[in-house]
Amino acid sequence: DAKTTQPPSMDCAEGRAANLPCNHSTISGNEYVYWYRQIHSQGPQYIIHGLKNNETNEMASLIITEDRKSSTLILPHATLRDTAVYYCIVLPYGGATNKLIFGTGTLLAVQP
């Protein structure tokens, strides 16, 4: 019952920007957009999250559309180590716990 839609796979050339889209057309006003990634056989890694403003950290940038119905995760200079499944998730703020529900995600393959 993931509330997001992502393309199943994408390719990106090493050194180029990787732009990963996510649709969350039913997002509520109190829900954040989160991005995680999972490299094969490892635990998921938190990347970034945002509510309505664009966000940037040392790993990536998150661009959220004005109507908040979609977002794009940008890896500015992809490397081979960025090959992973990327998950876009919406989570409400507040409450006793935030249950993470991963959909199928996008398998990003960075090519040399």
Added chain:
Amino acid sequence: SQTIHQWPATLVQPVGSPLSLECTVEGTSNPNLYWYRQAAGRGLQLLFYSVGIGQISSEVPQNLSASRPQDRQFILSSKKLLLSDSGFYLCAWSVQRTITFGTDTQYFGPGTRLTVL
């Protein structure tokens, strides 16, 4: 900085045997702790979460149990493993807030891959 550890990294157990997986967090106090399972080709399933010592909430009724004997220690157990218990077990932590505003990023450990034969 905060670090989360899980062990063992891999485990192969026969059906009907007991299970004990351990998770510990360093560098933070009074965290929320979570156990998830990720079955092959399937998504993440929350099994248990804990907001404090001895406080465990179960999300899915099954033959697994969890305990939190210390503030930064979370243990997943089973008395008798089933074939369906095979999977990738992930422990996660988040900051525990005293107010309801704001969502809490979850940080995952390296995971334990369990194979039940």
